[in-house]
Amino acid sequence: MRLALIGYGSIARQALGAIADDLPSPLDAVICLAREKGANRARDLLESFGNKLARQRHVVGSAAELAQLQPLLVAEAAGHGALKMYGAEVLQGGADLIVTSVGALADGELRGQLDAAAQSSGASYHLCPGAVGGLDLLAAAKLSGLDEVVYTSRKPPKAWMGTPAEKAVDLAALTAAHVFYEGAAAAAARDYPQNANVAATVALIGAGFDATRVRLIADPTVSRNIHEISVRSKSVDFELRIEGRPSPDNPKTSLTTGYALARQILDNLKLNRQ
Incomplete structure (x- = not known):
């Protein structure tokens, strides 16, 4: 091989x-x-x-x-x-x-x-x-018809350094969680290439880039990269939360x-x- x-x-x-x-x-x-x-x-x-x-x-x-x-x-x-x-x-x-x-x-x-x-x-x-799981269930739900797919990425502020998030919020001064992006997966994947690969994966497996909603959050109270998927469909509704340890070499990556x-x-x- x-x-x-x-x-x-x-x-x-x-x-x-x-x-x-x-x-x-x-x-x-x-x-x-x-x-x-x-x-x-x-x-x-x-x-x-x-x-x-x-x-x-x-x-x-x-x-x-x-x-x-x-x-x-x-x-x-x-x-x-x-x-x-x-x-x-x-x-x-x-x-x-x-x-x-x-x-x-x-x-x-x-x-x-x-x-x-x-x-x-x-x-x-x-x-x-x-960094994500549950994609087999999402793919199965898609066959029945998806009503809503929402992906939320919650990471420490330092994980968003060097991204457009720095223009939306003072990351270093945050004392509470701040939602700095809420919109379609297409723009999230385009503008946050090192952070939003999971958003793109969820979109491709599920409802597509335009129909998948994404929320990106800088949260000084967490130390891990947290991924949440909420799905409503004709066959099953489910919510998934994954807490991934950030890579020691690159905090943007789980x-x-x-x-x-x-x-x-x-x-x-x-x-x-x-």
Whole structure:
């Protein structure tokens, strides 16, 4: 089995560590696609796991080089820009793709490109659930007819630093919870790309980007990234609350994301070994 990753940051490190600990035997190869300025970091990441992870380890600088090494599965863990840059080309090359930067799919043009590439090559792309659960129940409820889907993201103020939230509220001065965005999932995913991947995932699985309502909250009284989903449908009503520990490397990302990616990769590996 030949696995590839786009990205070499905290999500990739966390996922590869979990995979290496769970594998019954090393992969044939693991490949990392990285820009030139990040090639050494990517190489150090792969070598830190050594033969425990894979017998061969490669770093490449383009999707064309990646395709030449013929990975069976490619996991994107590098942000919206990377998915836009490499996603369609990876699928066109015949490899299946796992997407962690789900918020990028609020861009209908990008979704169209990925769909066309997948249809042309016979490959497929899959959404990584990241920090959220309950998506199977949401998908089932959709078949019966959805009346309302509301997603609420409540995070400490520091998790919203460096986003448009800084223009809406003085994050450093907050003493109580503040709702700084309330609207459609499409705008939330577009304007908060590092924070609203869960909103996009809920929208894609459920009512769509325009019908899914999103509330984004900066709350100085919490220390975790809290995700709440409220669903009303013809078959079931439910509410789900998840409290995720933030990644120590990036408070915008829940620690769960890397493990969710690892689980999805491991499930794929097991299917291909059967």
